[in-house]
Amino acid sequence: MIKWILLILTTVFATELYADEAYSQAHCDSIKKEREAIRSKFRSGYSTKEGERLTARDKALFTLLANHCSKPKKASSSYQATSSTSTRTPNSNWLLNQKVSDMSLHSDSYSDQAKLDAWSTFYKLPKRCRKKGMSSADFVWCSEYRGKQKELFEAQWKERS
Known part of the structure; x- marks a missing residue:
């Protein structure tokens, strides 16, 4: 138990000392x-101490991930995609910001x-629900809107059958 406490304390203090240093992608x-692995342990049985x-x-x-891996330094085998406007690394969210016009909605x-x-074909996601950094009020509205649309779709589907 003392070893774990020392390990944690060492990790925390080391994290604060090297907060500006970025780790390589492999380390991250x-x-x-x-x-x-720890998360999978959480889903299985364990004792209180564990x-x-x-x-x-x-x-x-x-904490390590937040301080050192938000923008990891380039490893020697790092992949970079280039375009005519900018250089993108695989860990950036440029893909999330791309406009998609005629994409079908995935649903399981x-x-x-x-x-x-x-x-x-029936359900069209409103622009209000596509915003980045959506507020919780908008999120609730979008969820309710989708539920109402699903009810309407189900009613139309029953009439069709």
């Missing part, structure tokens, strides 16, 4: 894998392919 990936230890380690790894709520296709 190994930290993420360790966090995933739970406390896992929670502390998970928080320490989270219908197992019948014809019904899924009909739903994808």
Whole structure:
């Protein structure tokens, strides 16, 4: 137990001392894998002491990721995609910001392919629901709107059958 406390304290203090240093992508990936292993342990049975230890380690790894891996330094084998306007690294969210005009809506709520296709054609996501950094009020509105649209679609689908 004392070893774990010392490990955690060392990690926390080391994190604060080297907050400006960025880790390589490989190091960040190994930290993420360790966090995933801890998360899988959370889903299985464990004792109270082990739970406390896992929670502390998970928080320490989270801190490491936040301080060192938000913009990892380039590793020697780093992949970069280039375009005519800018250079993008694989960990940036440029893809999330791309406008998509005629993309069909993915949904796994219908197992019948014809019904899924009909739903994808029927439901159009409002612009209000596509905003980046959506407020919780907008999120609630979008959820309710989708539910109402689904009810309307179900009623029309029943009439069709």
